[in-house]
Amino acid sequence: MLELLEMYWKPFLYFDGYSYSGFVITMWLLIFSVVVGFLISIPLAVARNSKYKVLSWSVASFTIVFRGTPLYLQLLICYSGIYSLTFIQDQTLLNQFFRDGMYCTLLAFTLNTCAYMCEMLAGALKNVSAGEIEAAKAFGMNRFKTYLYIIFPSALKQSIPQYSNEVIIVLHSTTIAFTATVPDILKVARDANSATYMTFQSFGIAAFLYLILSFVLFYLFRKFEQYHTAYLPNTQLSKGLFSTYFSPLKKK
């Protein structure tokens, strides 16, 4: 165990001798896909609630497709599926993009988490109470301002627990990145396993790292939630670290 740690602590944390690896890559995958997915999900969520059926239906079909199929399959389609098409290979830019496992992984993860976040946010936007919006109108706010100052802050605050779940789920799904040759924590664990045959220890270290990361993320989100909902009435705050909030499957 100690030898394994001595040999592999560096790859597990940040550098495997050729490039960044392990923890750093996992965090990069997580942060990039969550942040970009979130930013894209905002206009999509508005479109999802739009009264124009074409708009709302096209967004709905996007989310249904991306939430109804496994992320692993989406990654496969991005990484080996799209690259097998000849017209993609013919174009230099697309060729370069889809040949790189990292780009494909980021694309698949971002689209996937964007679909989930879009549904979450769309639900929260719908739940903003009519009184708040009417009050905003009575104050003479136009639609843009109402969205910016009233609807979004309220909806986002309400859905912090869901976001926390989603982020932890994305962290857990980053593990499949190694299938696209991205050197994340699990890839290092597999390398360590095949080099030393210490199966339980190698994967155990990876499991431990992910466990710590999940708990830290959960804790940070809880603090964030407490800070932002301190003055809101009737909010269920996550009670303990192991409360029912920590059920990454509670997404709608």
Next chain:
Amino acid sequence: MQDLFSKALSLVDLSGYSNLLLQGTWMTVKLSLLSFLLAMILGIFTALIKSSKNIPLSFLATCYTTLIRGIPDLVLMLLIFYGVQNWVGELTNALGWKFIYIDPFSAGVITLAFIYGAYFSETFRGALQAIPEGQKEASIAYGLSKVQSFRYVVFPQMMRFSIPGLSNVWQVIIKATALISIIGLNDLINAAVEAGKSTNRVFFFLIIAAGIFLAYSILSNVAFALLKKYFQKGVKEAN
């Protein structure tokens, strides 16, 4: 049903791979159903243990659910698939038995059941808490045994309360079965990859696989809606 399915598949040109895809689909369905059932049983037991007054046991159950939910499913899968295989190998060696090979299918079922049992236990625990204590007391007062009270009073209501949670976890299980192909199970995804590689149409076959997964999850949503109706009978809804 299978006939209709293969007919629908034959509408698109699968270059003779429809059978392979069909087998893969059947494997995925089998895997998901079996692990769902096992996980449910495990979940009910864990939930009962958690809400019991046996402190060491309920502490163990809490450890199990917290740990499992903090570790990614793929890591657990690899840990169980390779790690347990090693242990079993050492054990059989030490005892002088014949080598027991854990095939990917049983490893997949065991792992998925083990992981999602933890999630189910939370669902069922919440459902158990939603049943008024008075009903259990009343059933005992009427002379039902503990088992009878669980079977006739608690269980039907627990199922009703937990259907939304079950449906959520089921959707996740469907998608998690895809991960078992990483440890070498010949499921739908591996079938699609194989067919695609040998016909040089990877994209096409992967899209077909995605379509089948999508159909599966939409169909099971319908099934859960029906199930909800079944367990909802005798309950008046507000709207």
